[in-house]
Amino acid sequence: MVYLDHAATTPMLPEAIEALTGALAVVGNPASIHSAGQQAKRLLEESREQVAATLGADGIEVVFTGSGTEAVNLAIKGLWWHRQADASRPRLLVPAGEHHATVDTVEWLAEHDGALVEEIPLDELGRIRLDALEAALTRDGASVALVTMLWANNEVGTIQPVEEVARLTARAGVPLHVDAIAAYGQLPIDVHGLRRSTGAAPGTGIVALSVSAHKIGGPAGIGALVLDRSAAVEPLIHGGGQQRKVRSGTQDVAAAASFAAAASVVAARLEADARRMSALRDRVISGALAEVPEARLSGDPDPDGRLPGNVHLSFTGCEGDSLLFLLDAAGVAVSTGSACQAGVPEPSHVLMAMGRSETDARGALRITIGHGSTEADVDAFLAALPGAYAQASRAGLAARATSFDR
Secondary structure, eight states, rough: EEBBTTTOOOOOOOOHHHHHHHHHTTEEEEEEESSHHHHHHHHHHHHHHHHHTOOOOOOOEEEEEHHHHHHHHHHHHHHHHHHSSSSOOEEEEEEEEEEEHHHHHHHHHHHHHOEEEEEOBBBEEEEEEEBHHHHHHHGGGGGEEEEEEEBBOOEEEEBBOOOHHHHHHHHHTTTEEOOTTTTTBBOOOOHHHHHTTOOOOOOEEEEEEEEEEGGGTTTTTOOOEEETTOOOOSSSSSSSBBBBTTTOOOOHHHHHHHHHHHHHHHHHHHHHHHHHHHHHHHHHHHHHHOOOEEEEEEEEOOGGGGOOTEEEEEEEEEEHHHHHHHHHHHHEOOOSSSETTTEEEEEOHHHHHHHHHHHHHTTEEEEETTTTTHHHHHHHHHHHHHHHHHHHHHHHHOSSOOGGGG
16 A cells, blocks of 8 residues: 555654553653652653754643644633633634634634634635734734634645744734644744744743644654643643643653654654655656646645645546545545545535635545655556546536435
8 A cells, every 4th residue: 555645644653663662661650759650750751851852842841632633622722711811802813724623622612612713814825814814913902812823734735924923923912822733743843933033922922832743653642732831721631730730641651752752753854854755745746737637736836835745636527535535446545635524525624715616625635745655655646646537537526415415
């Protein structure tokens, strides 16, 4: 099987596997004060420092979570709840086309807690419109609880103007959470550097950033929230207050050690890997557009404006799911990057937010390169694509109505 769905998850690095298996033999709860517990705690805190170093943060600012989704939930809900403590700040500013970890979280806050979710439009490349964000912050900025955004769009790969948004939120006195799960391991991230360059006062600008281990070659089941010392959040989980009273629960030392090993390896070779992945990405783009002229590239066409490992194409007149299954049958694993509920193909909400037609949004395909991808993988995909497209286009678009709609 040729695996080109690294944005969904990427194989664990050998160093991460070795660290995980080694740490599983360490006995002791890191919250215990005896020597076995302190040995576990030392490994845990060293791992926290290693992860922090790859994100331009201090160890104390890294809160380990059970996933990237939990980190996003903790940041958004925690910040929103705390911002209501001394005044009513109901507005929550969110760009269109965010990951469902964010979309579903803000919808929950709107339904259960009365949050007023304001969607900031994207341009045709999938990039947040800074003029619209600035206008929203200027209009009664004191009522804004927070801004949340992706560092890079997980579907179309467009890199967002994070520094500009961090500067706008710092100027408005509003906290910013950045979901960097898709960007981590492909782009340099420096939280402290961003706070310095944008002149952020305590509690304003970028104060929270979410990442996940399994996207960079670490294990599934652990993520992290970088939470600036000046940020205050209400916890999601209560119990023992193990991590700054922000997240309770016995910490997974082995997963943290494995996460740290993957983070250190990826950080050490970030530039070289980005160059290699970019070259493979560009081969996929040029080859796919040549083999299937009906294909259309989504996201920023400028190589510097999109993630090194991301290719997102739309194919007129066919379902992305049909292409996915046909490519899978040919031995190539890719993704549509869009949801499919109850067996009914759904258009990409990201492409719709970019102003694309529903036909384009239903024919989406995401091909993502990872640390183990090769020229042979690209060759296999390009060889399989024309036949898959020809068969999928003959099948056309599925009817949107089902027997359940009667």
